[in-house]
Amino acid sequence: MSSYAENKKVDVQTGKEQAMASKRKAKLKKILSYTAFVGPALLFFLIIQIAPFFMGVYYSFTSWNGVSAAVEWVGFDNYIKIFTDDQNFYNSFLFTTKFMFAAVIISNVTGFGLALILNTALKTRNILRTVFFIPNVIGGLLLGFIWQFIFVKGFASIGDLTGLPFFQQPWLGTEDTAFWGIVIVFAWQISGYMMVIYIAALQGVDNSLLEAAKIDGASYLKVLTRIIIPLILPAFTICFFLTISMAFKIFDLNISLTGGGPFNSTESVAINIYQEAFTNNRYGLGTAKSILFFIVVVIFTTCQVMFTKKKEVEA
């Protein structure tokens, strides 16, 4: 009796063990396949992004000059200096924030507008889509130099020929023209990219909903604001996120178009950091600035994503 019961117990136990073993095996397999697929990307991400980031955090507490072998620990001195005694950094932050708002609005409005137009049954729409997307393929540095020529030489010549005051301004030579110059080029470069995302979203909108609305007698504007936009809000989340972070981190376009000039009025935070670290040879201070900058960008983008995510609806 007892032996039977014991046997049964053992059976149950071995069964359990077997089940557990196979479970463990499955788990191991899962982990292995995860490592195989995520591992390489994660590894490179760690080496190329995370490790330098933490090294940067360390350097931000030092007064390293970028060359010397001696690295001196200075505690929070760099951060204190930034907050108490660095008007230029403050100015460049102000400029970058202003630029971010202008650039995000303009590039998304243009991108969305283009997407709406090119989502209709135009004959040339495929060619036009390519044409609008092309600026995004050209590198920022090159774009900056091309547009610098257009603004300085091209606009001046048009101004001479036509006498239009818009073109006769000293483009890139004053604070305002330099600011709008960068916004224009940035929007021109990025709108095509946004357009592609918006088009993809627009094509996902169920036609039956639009037809139903039409039959109910809704105007185009109503359809757009009440049906299309709410349905493609996820696209807005992505586009806003991309443009905000890109506009904040602007560097190459800025440096080749205006170089931060005239009189540092268009110096973005990224340029300010670069100059602090590599021209002024204050690497420690530069990294401290970049850590602060990182925190601000993170706060901005998380707030934005949280805000727009909340508004998203399911069809």
Next chain:
Amino acid sequence: MKKFMLLCLSLLFVVGILAACGGESDASSDTKGDTGEDSASDESGSETTGDETEQITLEFFNTKVEIHDQALEMIEKFEEEHPNIKVELESVGGGADGDAALKAKFASGEAPDIFTNGGYKQLDLWKEHLADLSNEPWAEHVLPFAKEPMTDEDGKLYGRPVNLEGYGFIYNKDLFEQAGITEAPKTISELEEAVEKLEAAGITPFAAGYGEWWIIGQHLLNVPFAQQDEPAQFIQDLYDGTETFEGNEHFENFQKVLDLETQYGNDNPLTTDYNTQVTLFASGETAMLQQGNWTENMIYEINPDINMAFLPIPLSDDPDSNRIPVGVPNSYVINKNSEHLEEAKLFLNWMTTSETGKHYMTEVFAFIPALDNIEPSGLGALGKSILEYSKEDKTIPWTWFRWPEGANKEFAASIQKYVTGQIEYEQVLEEFQATWDNLK
């Protein structure tokens, strides 16, 4: 089982990537060794020396992009004479970008063997990496004032001056004649007169490149620094806080030059960059150009028949105004921790003392040598003009290598603000002071 195989394969792939990354340095040094042996054995037949020594490679980091192609030719000649040494030339544009590239190279452990250094503050910054060159055979021939930037407190010399350069107002002699100016202006009043005559004759007097920070914040602003009785002492006093920009005679006078140049210059000086500025002058649209003798080839390319020379940048009517800033833009330095220190010194020595090296320095690069045993030849009108001023001892130093790092860009921003009318001149001097105190 199939899945397992896939897994193994992908893992293998990962390991492969890692191995490839890790082994990169090994692989490249291997190939270097291979090619080295090959070329050594190839050449040992033709070369009488026929040495079996191992081939080595020197990294030469050049910041003077203008001479890149010619320098490659020179290196070829060197390699013919020294078959076991190979020199790899890399040229990165001057100024801050070259500096950043050099820092990146040092940080990544790929420090070049030979690179350049501006001296003074730059020497302090890089000194721990530099080899002492005081006992090189050419060292005694370096002109005393050209040694100064690369000499430390102990009197050790750390670099060989690349060349001498000078700048001022380059003027078009023919246009001056056309406007009826018979004598070259040497003081600020004479310059004002000349400018008015040019203007009356319908010629734009200045090509003002106020869009480039280094033209105004470094070269132009150097003049009031260098016109001080004791420039080095003045700068030291600025660091110590016993001297200020405000109230200084030369800095007060500096306003006149800015006013003159922008009032009688081309349109939109703030968007005029280096190329545009030089082109304006070379094409004969303007009569004067605030630049240095390094623009010589650019100008001749556009206008081979131009008749030009240097004028000083005068601050006052003092006869001392008639001096032009001449200095050493950069010096060749050697990485102290280089694996091939002796070969690097040999190469530098060859560039400086061998006939081929001298020929390239004077005839091909058209440099004004900073060594007293090399005769300048092959100079154009601007180089000759600089040489004349030097011979008459009418020179002032380049002081910006002593300024706080990054100050030149901030100075330029203040000057730009003044030129657009954003601030008054007193505020410019206040801003200069604030910049200095912030960055020192």
